[in-house]
Amino acid sequence: MRTDAAAVTIVGRVASNPTVTATTGGERLSMRVVATERRYDEAAAQWTDGDEFGVTVVGWRRVASGVIAHVRKGDPVVVVGRISTRRFEREDGVTDYWTDVKADVVALDVARMAGRFARVEQPGPPPGPAGGDEPDGAGPAAGTPAAADRSDDPDAAARQEADPARPLVPLGDDGAARRR
Numbered sequence: 001m002r003t004d005a006a007a008v009t010i011v012g013r014v015a016s017n018p019t020v021t022a023t024t025g026g027e028r029l030s031m032r033v034v035a036t037e038r039r040y041d042e043a044a045a046q047w048t049d050g051d052e053f054g055v056t057v058v059g060w061r062r063v064a065s066g067v068i069a070h071v072r073k074g075d076p077v078v079v080v081g082r083i084s085t086r087r088f089e090r091e092d093g094v095t096d097y098w099t100d101v102k103a104d105v106v107a108l109d110v111a112r113m114a115g116r117f118a119r120v121e122q123p124g125p126p127p128g129p130a131g132g133d134e135p136d137g138a139g140p141a142a143g144t145p146a147a148a149d150r151s152d153d154p155d156a157a158a159r160q161e162a163d164p165a166r167p168l169v170p171l172g173d174d175g176a177a178r179r180r
Helices: 060-068 155-161
Strands: 007-014 020-023 028-042 046-060 077-087 095-108 117-119 168-172
Touching: 007 046, 020 060, 028 060, 046 060, 046 077, 060 095
Parallel strands: 046 095
Antiparallel strands: 007 028, 007 077, 020 028, 028 046, 077 095, 117 168
16 A cells, blocks of 8 residues: 555445446446444434445455455445545536545455354365375275264364365355355
8 A cells, every 4th residue: 555645444334336347457446335423322322323424445456356256235344545536627617526445455344244154165175185184185084083973072063163274155145155
């Protein structure tokens, strides 16, 4: 990120589905992000919405391809980038300004996506040398502890859930893995 630009971090939700257009400089991402202030109203004893701030977020290359593959309207995101303001004159002679954020980083805010991701099995051989733990790549031999049923192991589910070889994927409304 450039140090001589107005840096900004926005925590909000995607207000429009991201779009990518081809330009002479490569792929250009564009999406709208809205951040809503939340305040606790002591008189009503509840949280209420305050002011909203919306901005168009643009990005190029890897940011564009990553966002288009993983981010959808309504997703909570954290955007780190630079404020960019352009000045232009309309046909009637009035000067207008357009402000957007040139994104260096766009990340899903997993703290606000609780329950919307699950680990899924990867197709293909398990990770490791030659596809398994055994020299021939066939995996553990039948009858070995690794091949035994682990249903009596109380920590098996936790180990499986934390397995980095099984990527996180977003869940749909029906609880099934969402394909993008």
